[in-house]
Amino acid sequence: MNHIERVFIIGWDGAGTFVRNADTPNLDRLMRDGASGFDVQTASPTISAQCWGTLLHGVEPDKHLLTNEKVSSETYPDDSPYPSVFRVVRDAYPDAGLASFSAWYPINHGIIETTSGVHKVSMKDGDLAHAAAAYIREHPDLKLMFVQLDLPDAAGHRYGYDTPGQHSAIEETDANMGVILNAIEEVGMLGDGLIIAVTDHGGGGEHPTRHGSDHPLDKTIFWVAAGPGIEPGSAVPAGLTIADTAAVVARALGVTAPPSWEAKLPQGLFAD
Template sequence: MSNMRAITMMLMSIWLSLAAMAQPSKVKHVILIGCDGFGAYALPEAEMPQLKKLMQDGAWSLTARSVLPSSSAVNWASLLMGAGPTVHGYTEWNSAVPEIRSADTSRFGLFPSVFSLLKEQRPNAVSALVYSWQGIGPLVEKEATTIRVAGKDKDDFCVDTAITIIRTQKPVLTFVHLDEPDGVGHNIGHRTPEYYKELQKVDARIGRIVKAVEDAGIAHESVIIVTADHGGKGKGHGGKSLDEVQIPWVVYGRGVQKGHALKRPIITYDTAATIAWLLKLKMPESWRGLPVKEAFR
């Protein structure tokens, strides 16, 4: 019996060693950039040299998917909370409270987000939340964020603020929410010249954030993820067309494979799971997301 126990312990030790080897080491910072209403369909033809350079030097998918409905709050919640709406309870485009009782709650009173995991497990770690659309605020526990700035629909202000925070505070986790190109999609339409023109501005903003990470001297120990909540069709979204459902998912930085087109299915709640995995945070059983390990060497 003692021999069997020794063998079991040895096998467990080997398994843990292999698991540790599979996980990228020395990732100390994750920067998540969310572009509202950015349909994956637009990226191949868009003039976005900054984002395409991240793709060239990183891993990417243009077939990642939102949850349904393909709308904002329900998807930003899913992206940050590692689960879908039937679990976390936020089901509408502008959900500020769960329409369905959440299946789990953190000690901060909301369904566990990647921010609350970081706060609970690494209480001294600095986190930053900078958001342009005010609907982001109710989705992240105030007590779980170290720095929190509401940009009030001003993307350039959000980028300027995020740059200052990254350079001076070097947060472990930074989420920058940008409201475009969703505004142009609603006002003028998806697949329009104006929409593609707006993506050039989005690209410049992404490039400035990446430069801030380099200027802060943390690029060698950082992972940057660029994604969206949903795409769009005509002047709206929320439906089931691929233009509305498929979103870009681009990851770049420490341990990431270069120029790798990701093959496995990615759902937006896999983003939170990937961040938790990178930062070595234990995920709650209520989460449904899976780390996108294929992206890493």
């Protein structure tokens, strides 16, 4: 039985499955080392607060009720029956290091509860990656880290999704992820760490520079996980959704997923 000591979720905003059309050596390495899927479904509507909310709270938007407007102005209720994975992990590990490095500040403000004792940092992607790497080097007690890199979505809105302009932002994001992966490797956390790389939605489905619809270009996402117990170079189990990420994190860290979560552990992802 391979033991997982900590989990890193590295989120790329608005990258859909377009990572396949860009040069992404760091993501390619994770794919070789782990399981990957390019037919994974995100939540509806395909908007950041709803989709990151579903990833972090393990339920669909009709349960967590997060919207872009709400997460900018309100904090997430501490008494919600749908706690974030951070709150669940905090209950199991009162003293462990938990951190969220999010380029899009509303994730730290309105999606992750204020009570979960999460170290929260928001800054631009390049600086954020270096700050996350520094945190990894300084916190051997790190249990769960979430990172959100925003450049792919910003470029999608500006140049169109799955265009050369977005592909170069995707390549820059891959390099930023590389800064984080290097730190993980350098401190020896690669051997007992689970690394998940994922996006929240695609874009260009109904409009070249927008997202939000149920069109497959908006709705289909990449999902990659590498770590102990995951077969190198394998495919993720069929039917995986963004919500299931929360169940994967719970299983990896040996904590019980709340019965209120809709997240299901994808059968066969971990060989046990």
